[in-house]
Amino acid sequence: MFDNVVQASEAFRESAHRMQGSLRMALKGCPECRTVDMIASPSLGACEDCGSAMIALPR
Numbered sequence: 062m063f064d065n066v067v068q069a070s071e072a073f074r075e076s077a078h079r080m081q082g083s084l085r086m087a088l089k090g091c092p093e094c095r096t097v098d099m100i101a102s103p104s105l106g107a108c109e110d111c112g113s114a115m116i117a118l119p120r
């Protein structure tokens with residue numbers, strides 16, 4: 062009984078950790094004007110200010 066509770070909490074902690082990784086805020090930046098924005102879609106798109114292709118910023 063106690064073992065089951067421990068296992069459940071372990072699994073919960075693991076899934077919560079995994080979720081944090083996938084939901085981690087990713088940032089994209091414009092190499093031209095240095096605009097930084099959050100990546101909100103799978104595609105990086107273009108800079109709103111100058112139209113240059115955005116690049117993903119390393120964390």
Ligand SMILES: [Zn+2]
Binds near residue numbers: 092108109110112
């Ligand atoms: Zn720009």
